[in-house]
Amino acid sequence: MEPTSIIKLTPDQLQASRGKYVSYAYDLSPQDPFKLFQKTAAYQGQRSFWQTNDGQQTLIGLLPLKQFYNCSIEKIQAFQMNFRANWLNLTPINGQSPRLLGGFAFNLKDQPTSVWHRLENGYFMLPQILFILSAKKAQVVLTTISKANLAVQLQHLQAQIKVILEQKPITEVAQPIKGEELAVTKWLALVKRSVAQIKIGEMKKVVLARQLKVTGEKAFNSATILGRLINQQANTYHFLVEDGETFFIGATPERLIQGTGEKFATASVAGSIGRGQTTIEDIKLGNQLLNDAKNQYEHQIVVDRIKQSLKPFVQTVEVGPAQLLKNHDIQHIYHPIMGKRLPNKSLLSVVKALHPTPALGGEPRATAIAWLASEEEVGRGMYGGPIGWLDLIHDEGEFAVGLRSGVFHQNAGYLYAGCGIVAASVPEKERAETRLKFQPMLRGISDQWILK
Numbered sequence: 001m002e003p004t005s006i007i008k009l010t011p012d013q014l015q016a017s018r019g020k021y022v023s024y025a026y027d028l029s030p031q032d033p034f035k036l037f038q039k040t041a042a043y044q045g046q047r048s049f050w051q052t053n054d055g056q057q058t059l060i061g062l063l064p065l066k067q068f069y070n071c072s073i074e075k076i077q078a079f080q081m082n083f084r085a086n087w088l089n090l091t092p093i094n095g096q097s098p099r100l101l102g103g104f105a106f107n108l109k110d111q112p113t114s115v116w117h118r119l120e121n122g123y124f125m126l127p128q129i130l131f132i133l134s135a136k137k138a139q140v141v142l143t144t145i146s147k148a149n150l151a152v153q154l155q156h157l158q159a160q161i162k163v164i165l166e167q168k169p170i171t172e173v174a175q176p177i178k179g180e181e182l183a184v185t186k187w188l189a190l191v192k193r194s195v196a197q198i199k200i201g202e203m204k205k206v207v208l209a210r211q212l213k214v215t216g217e218k219a220f221n222s223a224t225i226l227g228r229l230i231n232q233q234a235n236t237y238h239f240l241v242e243d244g245e246t247f248f249i250g251a252t253p254e255r256l257i258q259g260t261g262e263k264f265a266t267a268s269v270a271g272s273i274g275r276g277q278t279t280i281e282d283i284k285l286g287n288q289l290l291n292d293a294k295n296q297y298e299h300q301i302v303v304d305r306i307k308q309s310l311k312p313f314v315q316t317v318e319v320g321p322a323q324l325l326k327n328h329d330i331q332h333i334y335h336p337i338m339g340k341r342l343p344n345k346s347l348l349s350v351v352k353a354l355h356p357t358p359a360l361g362g363e364p365r366a367t368a369i370a371w372l373a374s375e376e377e378v379g380r381g382m383y384g385g386p387i388g389w390l391d392l393i394h395d396e397g398e399f400a401v402g403l404r405s406g407v408f409h410q411n412a413g414y415l416y417a418g419c420g421i422v423a424a425s426v427p428e429k430e431r432a433e434t435r436l437k438f439q440p441m442l443r444g445i446s447d448q449w450i451l452k
């Protein structure tokens with residue numbers, strides 16, 4: 001299957017490729033996504049991982065050819081255009097094209113918070129080695145900038161893949177951790193102030209986030225956490241971006257946008273309750289959530305806003321029926337929302353129009369964002385931002401909302417959780433809801449945690 005000599009170019013072709021982005025895609029035998037990721041330990045600090053919520057599609061990116069920090073949507077879009085204009089496809093027929101992996105910040109900050117290191121304002125990478133995996137198929141896309149000897153450049157990448165595939169996957173046992181919810185009193189006071197602000201009619205809803213700090217004896221290992229999240233959190237997107245010693249990781253249930261050739265699909269996910277110990281209790285809790293006036297109200301704000309925001313990009317906005325989105329620790333009210341894509345509407349322009357939805361920002365958006373910027377103590381970094389991938393050639397891709405997540409550096413990690421505040425919010429109840437939302441990450445990091 002793997003070609004022995006990857007490519008033969010004539011001198012003229014070589015000349016034409018000089019300075020251009022070139023890519024070459026080929027098939028591998030099917031791979032177990034996480035096992036393959038474990039085999040890439042030698043590339044730690046230079047990897048990205050993405051898996052869809054049905055577990056059917058996985059992307060693993062290694063060895064950035066390009067890295068983007070301080071990622072405005074415009075900057076990434078400009079790169080996509082530039083790449084397309086300077087790209088040479090060496091794959092004989094069809095084949096996959098190069099993709100960017102990574103995410104945007106919740107909002108761009110002038111003054112970075114140290115816990116995020118270089119990831120504060122978002123991060124994307126263009127991998128030299130990109131694995132695209134589905135249940136039955138594994139493909140790899142090699143991307144490089146053509147220099148004097150392109151064939152050697154590509155063969156060098158191909159040789160690295162061979163080495164990766166021969167590795168033994170290593171599994172590490174998770175370490176015990178200490179956890180501390182940060183600034184709780186201040187946060188409860190902010191909930192109260194926000195409710196007051198809502199009651200005087202300044203806003204309808206604002207989503208407030210807080211942090212839980214975790215500490216281990218030794219540095220956290222991204223692969224260990226990722227493997228546990230994959231095992232524990234079904235029905236969620238699993239994502240990881242690494243930048244040297246810093247990584248952002250999570251298991252989010254919320255799709256922001258999927259763009260295929262034909263459609264744009266998004267979802268409203270808002271309104272939360274725990275899972276039951278028994279099936280009967282679980283159904284009861286689900287029904288309670290679906291019929292609860294406060295949660296219905298919180299949710300409807302999200303549906304209405306998404307409908308408005310998506311409208312200019314699709315033929316007709318279709319809203320599916322209300323459903324429960326059930327995860328390991330929590331369930332939400334959820335509607336699929338989609339429409340047929342109108343011509344000349346880019347995926348990133350939809351990201352810009354949607355983000356942040358009132359599931360993460362608030363309503364009205366500008367007022368809520370201004371309120372968060374002035375009142376929220378800690379920077380959100382990539383928490384709550386769009387995270388996923390973008391095809392550089394076909395303008396297809398998918399972005400989830402980067403929640404149920406945390407940023408890690410050496411032996412410290414900061415988990416984030418937020419919740420929608422409306423006029424009927426009670427601070428202690430909202431704290432309990434955010435506690436529930438820390439659970440997936442705590443469980444993902446360790447079997448043993450002590451909370452201060």
Ligand SMILES: C=C(O[C@@H]1C=C(C(=O)O)C=C[C@H]1O)C(=O)O
Pocket residue numbers: 207254269270271272332359360403404416417418419420437
């Ligand atoms: C903000 C978070 O979750 C969001 C807020 C929800 C809510 O307020 O009910 C539910 C799902 C998410 O859209 C989070 O998990 O941190």
